[in-house]
Amino acid sequence: MLDKYTTLIKIESGYIMNQQTFDSVSEKVTIDHVAAYCGFSKATVSRVINREGSVKPATEAKVREAIEKLGYSPNNAASALSGGRTKTIAVFLPDVKTEYYATLLTGLEEVAEKQFFNIIIKTQNNKKALLDLAINNRVDAFILRNNGLKPFDNDVLVTLQRRGIPVVFIGKPPTESDSHAILIDNVGGARLMAHHYAQHGFKRILFIAGPKDNLDSNDRLYGFKMGLSEMSAEVEALDVVYGDFLRESGYEAAKQSLETKTYDAIFAASDHMALGAILYCRGKGIRVPDDIAITGFDDTFFSEFLDPPLTTVHQPMQEIGSIAMETVLRILEQRDPRFQKIILPTQLQIRQSCGCAHV
Amino acid sequence: MLDKYTTLIKIESGYIMNQQTFDSVSEKVTIDHVAAYCGFSKATVSRVINREGSVKPATEAKVREAIEKLGYSPNNAASALSGGRTKTIAVFLPDVKTEYYATLLTGLEEVAEKQFFNIIIKTQNNKKALLDLAINNRVDAFILRNNGLKPFDNDVLVTLQRRGIPVVFIGKPPTESDSHAILIDNVGGARLMAHHYAQHGFKRILFIAGPKDNLDSNDRLYGFKMGLSEMSAEVEALDVVYGDFLRESGYEAAKQSLETKTYDAIFAASDHMALGAILYCRGKGIRVPDDIAITGFDDTFFSEFLDPPLTTVHQPMQEIGSIAMETVLRILEQRDPRFQKIILPTQLQIRQSCGCAHV
DNA sequence: CTGAAAGCGCTTACAG
DNA sequence: CTGAAAGCGCTTACAG
Numbered sequence: 241m242l243d244k245y246t247t248l249i250k251i252e253s254g255y256i257m258n259q260q261t262f263d264s265v266s267e268k269v270t271i272d273h274v275a276a277y278c279g280f281s282k283a284t285v286s287r288v289i290n291r292e293g294s295v296k297p298a299t300e301a302k303v304r305e306a307i308e309k310l311g312y313s314p315n316n317a318a319s320a321l322s323g324g325r326t327k328t329i330a331v332f333l334p335d336v337k338t339e340y341y342a343t344l345l346t347g348l349e350e351v352a353e354k355q356f357f358n359i360i361i362k363t364q365n366n367k368k369a370l371l372d373l374a375i376n377n378r379v380d381a382f383i384l385r386n387n388g389l390k391p392f393d394n395d396v397l398v399t400l401q402r403r404g405i406p407v408v409f410i411g412k413p414p415t416e417s418d419s420h421a422i423l424i425d426n427v428g429g430a431r432l433m434a435h436h437y438a439q440h441g442f443k444r445i446l447f448i449a450g451p452k453d454n455l456d457s458n459d460r461l462y463g464f465k466m467g468l469s470e471m472s473a474e475v476e477a478l479d480v481v482y483g484d485f486l487r488e489s490g491y492e493a494a495k496q497s498l499e500t501k502t503y504d505a506i507f508a509a510s511d512h513m514a515l516g517a518i519l520y521c522r523g524k525g526i527r528v529p530d531d532i533a534i535t536g537f538d539d540t541f542f543s544e545f546l547d548p549p550l551t552t553v554h555q556p557m558q559e560i561g562s563i564a565m566e567t568v569l570r571i572l573e574q575r576d577p578r579f580q581k582i583i584l585p586t587q588l589q590i591r592q593s594c595g596c597a598h599v
Numbered sequence: 600m601l602d603k604y605t606t607l608i609k610i611e612s613g614y615i616m617n618q619q620t621f622d623s624v625s626e627k628v629t630i631d632h633v634a635a636y637c638g639f640s641k642a643t644v645s646r647v648i649n650r651e652g653s654v655k656p657a658t659e660a661k662v663r664e665a666i667e668k669l670g671y672s673p674n675n676a677a678s679a680l681s682g683g684r685t686k687t688i689a690v691f692l693p694d695v696k697t698e699y700y701a702t703l704l705t706g707l708e709e710v711a712e713k714q715f716f717n718i719i720i721k722t723q724n725n726k727k728a729l730l731d732l733a734i735n736n737r738v739d740a741f742i743l744r745n746n747g748l749k750p751f752d753n754d755v756l757v758t759l760q761r762r763g764i765p766v767v768f769i770g771k772p773p774t775e776s777d778s779h780a781i782l783i784d785n786v787g788g789a790r791l792m793a794h795h796y797a798q799h800g801f802k803r804i805l806f807i808a809g810p811k812d813n814l815d816s817n818d819r820l821y822g823f824k825m826g827l828s829e830m831s832a833e834v835e836a837l838d839v840v841y842g843d844f845l846r847e848s849g850y851e852a853a854k855q856s857l858e859t860k861t862y863d864a865i866f867a868a869s870d871h872m873a874l875g876a877i878l879y880c881r882g883k884g885i886r887v888p889d890d891i892a893i894t895g896f897d898d899t900f901f902s903e904f905l906d907p908p909l910t911t912v913h914q915p916m917q918e919i920g921s922i923a924m925e926t927v928l929r930i931l932e933q934r935d936p937r938f939q940k941i942i943l944p945t946q947l948q949i950r951q952s953c954g955c956a957h958v
Numbered sequence: 959c960t961g962a963a964a965g966c967g968c969t970t971a972c973a974g
Numbered sequence: 975c976t977g978a979a980a981g982c983g984c985t986t987a988c989a990g
Contacts, residue, residue, distance in 0.1 A: 268734050270983060281961045286985055296959055315735040317685070318983035320676035321966045328719070336708055337917075339900075342701035349695055349722050356728075358719045358737075360687070363708050369715075375627050376674040377966090378717075515904060522906070541698075545874060547881075547906035558696075629967060640977045645969060655975055677967035680982045736982090960990085969982085974975105 269312045278306035289314060290324065316358075320377050328358035329568055330379040332370065335363050338512075339540045340557060341385075344410065347561020348383065355569055367393050374405055381406040381568045386414055406571040408564050412455045420571070421581050422564045426456055427463035429553035429586030433507060433535060434467025436551075436588060440595055442504040442533065443476045448493045448517065450485045450509045457485075457509045460537060464507060477503075483513050490516025498524075503532060505594070511536035511543045511552055518546065518593070529595040539589050549591035556584055628671045637665035648673060649683065675717075679736050687717035688927055689738040691729065694722050697871075698899045699916060700744075703769065706920020707742065714928055726752050733764055740765040740927045745773055765930040767923050771814045779930070780940045781923045785815050786822035788912035788945030792866060792894060793826025795910075795947060799954055801863040801892065802835045807852045807876065809844045809868045816844075816868045819896060823866060836862075842872050849875025857883075862891055864953070870895035870902045870911055877905065877952070888954040898948050908950035915943055 275282040288303045320326040333341045352359050373379045409421040450457030483489030490513025508514035514536030539554035634641040647662045679685040692700045732738045768780040809816030842848030849872025867873035873895030898913035
């Protein structure tokens with residue numbers, strides 16, 4: 241032990257060893273080193289690191305000084321193996337490429353990095369992989385995004401619960417129960433859009449929805465109808481076609497619908513589908529917004545730069561990510577999260593594709 | 600041991616235990632279990648898992664059967680701690696939000712997932728964090744994206760090398776040495792763009808570059824000039840302004856330059872800057888491409904949907920990611936990667952912003 | 959409030 | 975080709 245300790249000191253001060261200069265940060269410092277350095281046992285060192293609270297302030301101070309001095313940071317694998325924290329969070333996302341999820345991930349990453357947590361991302365809803373992470377204690381908690389289509393296996397959720405592994409959902413959780421979830425106000429955003437539609441006086445409206453039983457899409461339609469009726473809008477037609485949130489399906493939906501019927505406006509449940517509809521109109525020489533208004537939902541990066549710039553419902557994507565991560569970390573620290581479900585506000589982003597003039 | 604083994608069998612067949620039904624996948628199976636099941640020692644089991652090759656085929660078969668039967672998968676923390684594989688790769692990216700990196704990450708993720716490797720992503724070029732991952736054996740290898748501005752500390756690289764941890768760079772590595780790198784053909788792509796410019800007969804050209812000493816940007820300018828001279832283009836002016844690859848800087852560059860001078864065409868070193876330039880022109884009533892041609896580099900998602908659709912140089916972003924990951928895994932498996940440096944081709948993507956007609 | 963000791967689940971010399 | 979044993983760096987009862 242003394243040997244190790246002596247060695248350590250040398251390294252720390254950057255001495256020459258074996259004909260090579262070692263940098264303090266480039267060599268392994270273990271809990272034994274800091275224990276030796278401060279004169280307490282490694283159990284005690286472990287306790288101050290894990291904030292067990294049962295350590296005398298004076299000794300805590302000495303331990304912390306040693307940690308600082310030696311540049312010690314715990315080996316996560318060892319902690320994990322002995323049942324402690326892994327300091328890593330598993331994140332399951334449908335993909336990582338569409339701007340929506342990329343931005344979400346940015347929010348997640350940002351706060352994780354700040355708290356010295358690692359993120360492991362998985363893009364396949366793979367039951368085996370998920371369980372593996374949980375069972376082997378590779379991960380302290382999960383953040384799950386349910387894409388609204390194939391929900392997570394219930395027995396997976398049960399396993400996590402039985403093992404006491406915290407889970408935070410992004411979007412509606414598969415079971416109502418007592419799961420934590422970060423949601424956005426789909427209903428409210430669509431409702432605002434409806435109010436705006438009423439002001440424009442649109443009478444024949446096409447709603448391009450997401451997949452038929454997608455919860456987000458359904459909420460948006462629900463809110464839209466609610467808003468329309470609140471304004472006693474004299475709607476002659478409110479037709480609904482189903483897409484899959486992607487551009488291509490928006491194009492197809494517009495094509496199908498506009499070939500047989502005319503509308504004053506299209507409200508798409510995603511900006512990508514709105515883009516598809518705009519592209520269809522552009523190809524057909526139908527002018528937006530002069531001949532038809534087209535609006536979306538999401539306010540993704542490109543919406544602002546479309547021609548015409550897209551009127552849409554803004555949702556705080558990055559914030560969803562950062563709040564989800566904060567919630568998870570708060571649960572892990574036993575600081576009871578203040579809310580079980582957090583609903584983030586959406587807001588109407590008026591640009592020109594609805595027919596409003598450029599200001 | 601027998602006890603454990605018996606228990607295991609019960610679980611495996613889904614028996615009722617302690618008034619609760621256990622699912623085989625939801626309980627922990629260790630190397631001891633499979634050793635007991637197949638009658639060999641755990642050392643042997645470990646050997647077949649790690650493909651040490653020194654195992655008799657007959658026993659390997661039995662071990663594999665046991666593994667399969669019990670649904671065993673090794674505990675990564677334990678492997679890591681005892682000096683083995685962690686089955687996780689660290690990925691350092693400047694960000695994860697811009698489409699460029701999001702797509703890269705998708706490629707990375709895709710092949711990692713397929714090979715049952717985990718990815719830990721970091722978006723801060725944080726020396727401490729990087730070393731931590733390496734020193735604590737949290738990670739088998741690194742994939743590093745040098746953003747061309749603040750290169751990775753050389754002593755970090757030295758540390759990795761000394762520990763024998765494989766590193767693959769995306770983009771030019773900071774030191775030429777013998778590092779693995781996945782590159783794209785910046786020079787070739789820009790050269791093709793120059794040829795196209797020559798065909799259009801553009802004489803007064805503005806090049807909106809990236810940061811002054813950014814390698815990608817410099818290569819693009821180099822290739823562009825090369826292409827121009829190859830065609831003996833009669834260029835009256837080739838001015839260069841520097842941006843930072845982002846939209847705003849493209850806008851500013853266009854503003855500065857077009858206020859004092861007129862150009863036939865602008866070639867921006869990124870699509871985002873090209874977008875900025877287009878936005879500036881749109882605001883000023885300068886028609887693209889009628890009054891001025893504007894082209895970019897990257898072929899990001901939105902380029903196709905701009906008005907006019909952007910002529911640009913396509914680079915295979917997702918492929919860069921997947922090849923980088925494949926290269927890393929190949930190195931880890933000791934299968935010598937076929938190439939030290941891999942340069943992926945770029946190609947000219949002609950759309951309308953250069954003045955070519957819609958076909 | 960603190961320490962000695964066992965144990966987490968692997969891998970890897972070392973024998974044979 | 976295979977096994978017994980030590981050890982990786984922590985955490986956590988259990989004592990005191």
